[in-house]
Amino acid sequence: MVDFDRLTDRRGTDCLKYDFAAERGYPAEVLPFWVADMDFPAPEPVVKALEQRARHGIFGYTDIKEDYREILARWFQRRHGWQIEGEWLSITPGVVFGICTAIRAFTQPGEGVLICPPVYYPFAASIKANGRKLVESPLVEKDGRYEVDFQDFERKIVEGGVKLFVLCSPHNPVGRVWSRQELEQVAAICQKHQVLVVADEIHQDFVRPGHKHTVFASLGAEVADFTITCTSPSKTFNLAGLQISHIFISNESLRRRFRHELEAVGYGEPNAMAEVAAKAAYSQGEPWLTELLAYLEENLRRTRAFLAEQLPQVQLIEPEGTYLLWLDCRGTGFSPEEQEKAIVQRGRIWLDEGRIFGAGGEGFQRINMACPWAILEEGLKRLAFALKK
Numbered sequence: 001m002v003d004f005d006r007l008t009d010r011r012g013t014d015c016l017k018y019d020f021a022a023e024r025g026y027p028a029e030v031l032p033f034w035v036a037d038m039d040f041p042a043p044e045p046v047v048k049a050l051e052q053r054a055r056h057g058i059f060g061y062t063d064i065k066e067d068y069r070e071i072l073a074r075w076f077q078r079r080h081g082w083q084i085e086g087e088w089l090s091i092t093p094g095v096v097f098g099i100c101t102a103i104r105a106f107t108q109p110g111e112g113v114l115i116c117p118p119v120y121y122p123f124a125a126s127i128k129a130n131g132r133k134l135v136e137s138p139l140v141e142k143d144g145r146y147e148v149d150f151q152d153f154e155r156k157i158v159e160g161g162v163k164l165f166v167l168c169s170p171h172n173p174v175g176r177v178w179s180r181q182e183l184e185q186v187a188a189i190c191q192k193h194q195v196l197v198v199a200d201e202i203h204q205d206f207v208r209p210g211h212k213h214t215v216f217a218s219l220g221a222e223v224a225d226f227t228i229t230c231t232s233p234s235k236t237f238n239l240a241g242l243q244i245s246h247i248f249i250s251n252e253s254l255r256r257r258f259r260h261e262l263e264a265v266g267y268g269e270p271n272a273m274a275e276v277a278a279k280a281a282y283s284q285g286e287p288w289l290t291e292l293l294a295y296l297e298e299n300l301r302r303t304r305a306f307l308a309e310q311l312p313q314v315q316l317i318e319p320e321g322t323y324l325l326w327l328d329c330r331g332t333g334f335s336p337e338e339q340e341k342a343i344v345q346r347g348r349i350w351l352d353e354g355r356i357f358g359a360g361g362e363g364f365q366r367i368n369m370a371c372p373w374a375i376l377e378e379g380l381k382r383l384a385f386a387l388k389k
């Protein structure tokens with residue numbers, strides 16, 4: 001049994017979550033629940049493999065071999081029923097790096113790239129930073145559940161001259177695990193208008209009981225033909241700082257263009273430690289993940305109960321996946337500015353303010369529940385203290 005209740009002090013490790021509050025304009029002692037990494041050590045076999053590799057002492061240039069591709073293939077087949085071929089794989093230091101590479105490889109400056117806000121904010125930043133036109137089709141919320149507005153989605157593609165759509169599946173921050181039917185609708189519209197799809201599936205291993213993640217490219221060979229699938233062990237096994245992600249492209253011509261762009265920015269082989277960690281994680285980390293998902297389910301249950309009892313004016317958007325909770329705080333009577341101030345100054349906690357996720361995010365807060373319950377409970381108490389009038 002993994003002890004997910006165990007507290008691990010992350011302060012002093014130069015981690016973004018705990019050690020950079022002051023640099024980012026927050027009180028130094030603030031309790032953080034913003035960035036999407038977990039306050040849990042990686043699976044023991046990963047730590048052991050890294051220790052062993054570190055002991056070797058030589059950290060020269062490294063690359064992946066066939067066994068690495070086979071380990072990944074087994075994972076995706078077993079967990080997601082998706083059959084990959086080794087040659088589809090390109091490695092990048094991160095999924096955002098992969099998305100930016102795709103934007104540069106497949107679109108021209110000024111061309112439209114579509115997203116569905118509220119969504120992970122680096123999507124918009126990546127599009128703008130590369131001088132492409134940001135086109136948005138906001139999700140619509142119906143009784144606490146978000147959906148794609150397919151009419152608007154298609155209209156924005158046509159009117160915005162969209163060449164590429166960045167799909168977030170499962171969707172951060174609203175927690176949707178898109179159904180097969182919804183994804184098929186997205187695919188049909190994108191195929192009709194010759195829009196390439198970058199499917200960011202980094203949260204694919206965090207799916208709640210009763211829901212099923214469908215790999216977008218697994219909808220069929222003709223869908224895979226216009227899809228760039230972005231995955232990573234960084235969320236699943238908490239390895240973000242090691243920087244490795246896996247980008248799958250079955251269409252040979254798209255793959256060639258993607259790799260050309262990687263070459264153009266000078267990226268070659270993966271980080272030696274990340275290679276070791278990813279291999280150990282995907283081959284030996286599954287029992288840990290099973291226990292983790294059960295722990296997160298319990299954190300969610302306790303959070304739901306806490307909010308209902310202590311903070312009924314805040315509505316939890318019931319997540320279907322991810323470990324990020326999307327809280328509707330519009331019923332607190334605070335303006336979004338007052339809300340943010342109360343949370344930081346009075347509550348002494350650091351969440352991700354809904355506004356930064358784009359259209360429809362104002363008045364919401366995103367809280368990361370992937371931490372020992374004792375920390376999460378303290379955060380929720382502080383939130384309740386901050387938001388009570």
Ligand SMILES: Cc1ncc(COP(=O)(O)O)c(C=O)c1O
Nearest residue numbers: 036094095096097120172200202
């Ligand atoms: C949807 C989504 N994509 C990408 C990332 C970051 O990926 P990477 O660190 O590999 O760039 C995150 C992290 O929170 C995320 O939520």
